[in-house]
Amino acid sequence: MISFPRSTYLPEDRSEFHPCCRVSELAWRRMPNRARPVVTIADVARACGVGTMTVSRVINGKKHVSAEMVRRVEEAIARLNYQPNEAARTLKGRTSRTIGLIVPSLSDPFFSQCAHAVQQVAAEQGYMTMLFACESNRNVEVEELSQMRSRNIAGILIVPSSEESVEQLRELRRSGMPVVMIDRTIAGIDAGEVMVENLEGAFRATSHLIDHGHRRIQCVGYDREYNSISQRIEGYRKAMQTAGLQPQYTLVKRGVPIGPKILALLRSPKPPTALFTLNNVTSVTVLNALKREEIRIPQQVALVGFDDFELASLLAVPLTAVRQPAAELGRHATRMLIDSLRVGNGGERMLSRIVLPTELILRQSCGCEPIARITHAL
Template sequence: MHKSSPPKRATLEDVAKAAGVGPMTVSRTINGHPYVAEETAKRVRAAIRQLDYRPNHAARMLTGQLSRSIGLIVPDLADPFFSVVSHAVQETARESGYLVWLAASNDDLSIEAAQVEQMTHHPVDGILLVPVDSRDRYLKAVATGTTPVVTIDRYIEVASTDSVEVENRAGARMAVEHLIGHGRRRIACVATNSHLRTIKERIAGYEECLREARLPRAKVLQLSSLAEAKTTMAALFNSGNRPDALFTTNNASTIWVIETFREMNIEAGKDVALVGFDDVDFYTLIRPPITSVRQPAAELGRMSARLLLQRIKGDSASSSVRTVLPVSLVIRESCGCERKE
């Protein structure tokens, strides 16, 4: 059976031919040149739509025709972690004279794919992306396209792109080793979004620590909602295998645990130790304050933006760069440590 070849991507010359003008007129129309007659511009725009023409990024770069804008797509703007990342990206881009088009995918792969497509069409000079699913096949085309892409927090598993991440496994080990140091022996893990590579790494770090310390078998609660967290944790704490410590894998799971503790009259730090992954400002306002693994969220945003701007300017390495930033443990009282005066 004969396999048909993919349709050829329209060129600037194709648009010029369809509109009955020269290539220079098409270029001037795209870039808003004032000396193109309105009737001519209409014909060019109609040809662009008809042929689904997209200006080639490399060609724009060589002629100095960059849009001076980048795209940023995160899963959830309400998440404090991604809010800090987004702010740092915008500040870094602004310092270099770039505008940031910000979008939230709502953890929906179809929304994310549409946003990437729209940003590529309009176009932006590069895209910063926190992928919903690092293994989805559509990312192959994104990674090999003409628009530079840098991923934040999660690297693309099906293709090679620049990425900026943190030490997820090492951070989890740091948290669990601290609990073990308090003499805790029945340590359970509470996880959300356990399909994500970042969460898998944190769970792996937790399990490694328990094996190495020869503690009871790991107990991982994979939850999808606050209601499920309340039901599952009530059953666990009312069982004969009640944990004496919890490790939570991200902000959402930590907050669900705190709310569940409140309803069950359980006090973190006394009745059960608690250490979470991700640190946010309001953890100091909770009683007791929450011990947590702090990710350098602002540095993630700054570094990823700088890396993307280097790609846009063409002055970075030819091969992809994977950057992993260190994390730190912020000790407060939920783990059982005494308050520092």
């Protein structure tokens, strides 16, 4: 083996916090606040020889200020590189120009695409995005919601992943905080909703397998804790029922390995000839299991998944999947939230329900040979 130079590399040293930083909570709180030299509105006012209100008016409304004065103040602002202190504005104005985004995870491309869109639309509209990833941990979600209140968040976008936070959310709504739920909803909360046509997408996916001549189609996924999953299950059931077929489910709790169950099922006397997976995590898990056992798709078992992803077309067997418009979801939700912030006063009127269509992307895992697209619109 050829050798080569090494660069500085010190992972052990830093895998934990620096020793001098392991201070008690108490000591940490007593930490002196760093005094950063800041240019305030008073400095700008002094520089122009005017009062602070004049400067404030220039920064904001610009009404009732002479053109000459605007010029002078703007020049001083530029010269001093003044920037208004958002904390002070927030304190006075009661609401920050910041929206909170709570997602279960960012490792899932569905959520990260969604988050990306949210951040972009918000930025365009002058809002910052405070990001929270709760990793489906119930307590974390509750904690995060309470943090939001602390920080005078203007509104909340949430992919709810815990029934525990119902109480919190309801209370936030009562106090006038606009909330938009994305991808899933929690019953009993008067908030905006942006979802996809889960039932229709699942119906279409299942029907497609039926059209391929499959009769024993297994519905596979992680339980029905979210209503979006329930809707997909219902779409599957309806498609099976319509075709006079018996629905079959393999639904497990989060954390239970699903691969072995499917493999066992495929070795049973009357194995399913096709699988319908309820989300992309399930699809990938199942694909991994099938690959390990070298089960051929779609010859031995066909597969259609809910939720498409970028690399689906480059897989060993390109995956047929129901594409959800993740970025669109985020965009619509953000717009809805900001709309409701603008009309002010809780903006109840603006919080509505949007349901976006899905699209069945035909690739090879369902048994289709040609690559084609069927738009979901009927």
